[in-house]
Amino acid sequence: MTIQEIARRARVSIATVSRTINRVSSVRPSLARRVHKGIQEVGYYPNTNARALVSGRSRIFGLMVSEITNPFFPQIVQTFEDLGFAHQYEILLCSTAQDPERFEMTSRRMIERRVDGVAILTFGNEEQFIDTFRRRNVPAVVVDLESASPLLRTVRVDYRHGIRQAVQHLAALGHTRIAFISGPAHLKTAMARKMAFTECLKEIGLLTSPRLFVEGDHTMEGGMKAMSTLAVFADRPSAVICSNDMTAIGVMRQGFELRRNVPS
Numbered sequence: 001m002t003i004q005e006i007a008r009r010a011r012v013s014i015a016t017v018s019r020t021i022n023r024v025s026s027v028r029p030s031l032a033r034r035v036h037k038g039i040q041e042v043g044y045y046p047n048t049n050a051r052a053l054v055s056g057r058s059r060i061f062g063l064m065v066s067e068i069t070n071p072f073f074p075q076i077v078q079t080f081e082d083l084g085f086a087h088q089y090e091i092l093l094c095s096t097a098q099d100p101e102r103f104e105m106t107s108r109r110m111i112e113r114r115v116d117g118v119a120i121l122t123f124g125n126e127e128q129f130i131d132t133f134r135r136r137n138v139p140a141v142v143v144d145l146e147s148a149s150p151l152l153r154t155v156r157v158d159y160r161h162g163i164r165q166a167v168q169h170l171a172a173l174g175h176t177r178i179a180f181i182s183g184p185a186h187l188k189t190a191m192a193r194k195m196a197f198t199e200c201l202k203e204i205g206l207l208t209s210p211r212l213f214v215e216g217d218h219t220m221e222g223g224m225k226a227m228s229t230l231a232v233f234a235d236r237p238s239a240v241i242c243s244n245d246m247t248a249i250g251v252m253r254q255g256f257e258l259r260r261n262v263p264s
Contacts, residue, residue: 006044010034060090062110062118064103064126066218068095072245076121089116096122098218107132117141123189123218144189157189160196163241167200170239179212179237181226181247190218193243212237216247223250224257231258 003021007014012031019027020035027035038044063080065073077093084091092113094106103122107129110118117139120126126142133140134149141153170178180197183190194213201208214229216222223242227250230236242248255262 003044005042006035006038009038009041058090058114058116059088060092060113060115062092062094062113062115064094064096064106064110064118064120064122066096066098066122067246068093070244070246071249073121080119098122103129111136111138123187144192159189159193160199163193163196164200164203166241167197167206168204170241171204171206173239175237175239176206177212177235177237177239178206178208179214179230179240180208181214181216181223181240181242181251183216183218183243183247185215187218190243197241209235216243218244218246220246220250220253223247224254225250227251227254227258231255231260 003014003017007017010017010031012035016027016031017035017038020032021039061080061084063077065077067073068077077091080091080093083089092110092115094109096103096106103126111132115138118133119141120130121143123143127145130140130142130145130147130152134151137151139151139153141155143155144157145152145154147154167178178201180194182194185191211233212230214226216226223246226247227240230240231254240251242251252262
């Protein structure tokens with residue numbers, strides 16, 4: 001069914017049908033009701049790609065995450081979906097898996113779909129691709145990335161506060177040998193978390209051996225490997241703080257395999 005058929009059934013012009021579909025406020029309510037009735041009768045669905053070409057807006061927001069299996073992201077994705085639904089936006093979700101080639105392909109896909117904006121929640125490796133969106137005037141939101149571009153907005157994460165709570169909780173339980181499994185050293189956010197851990201230990205007067213700092217890669221496999229490294233020490237730690245959720249899942253899994261007690 002076409003827009004012409006709806007106009008014929010509603011006894012209005014094609015322009016009136018178009019304005020009604022695009023929610024132009026100048027359409028008289030009585031005409032809008034006739035158009036909506038015609039739409040329901042014929043089961044018409046507008047061509048969103050054509051509308052995007054005409055209006056210059058796709059009503060699509062891009063959401064890029066590093067790994068969809070990470071339990072940190074589902075609630076964020078659901079919030080985007082809920083807000084998109086409330087404001088009649090579609091969410092285009094892509095997972096980059098921390099792969100530069102996949103990141104580039106995902107960026108291209110977003111631009112081809114003419115997204116109205118993009119949120120990049122990959123926590124590293126995104127700097128080289130931000131310019132791709134800037135050159136095409138696509139607004140972007142990122143995490144912990146400095147930029148003077150008016151099209152780029154940054155969300156700051158208070159790593160210090162979160163890690164302080166974790167350190168103080170473990171110290172209150174009597175732990176004095178607390179290990180820290182960081183993310184990759186080339187990620188600024190991973191190093192910010194490691195620095196916050198060191199500072200929080202100093203605040204409460206705890207010293208820790210350099211051996212209790214293990215570099216991970218923010219994956220479950222990396223957490224398992226780090227846990228195996230810590231487990232062989234004669235003076236192994238009694239508690240571990242992880243840089244992200246996937247690392248913690250790997251630590252718990254390997255702890256189970258090694259028959260170590262991992263309290264909930």
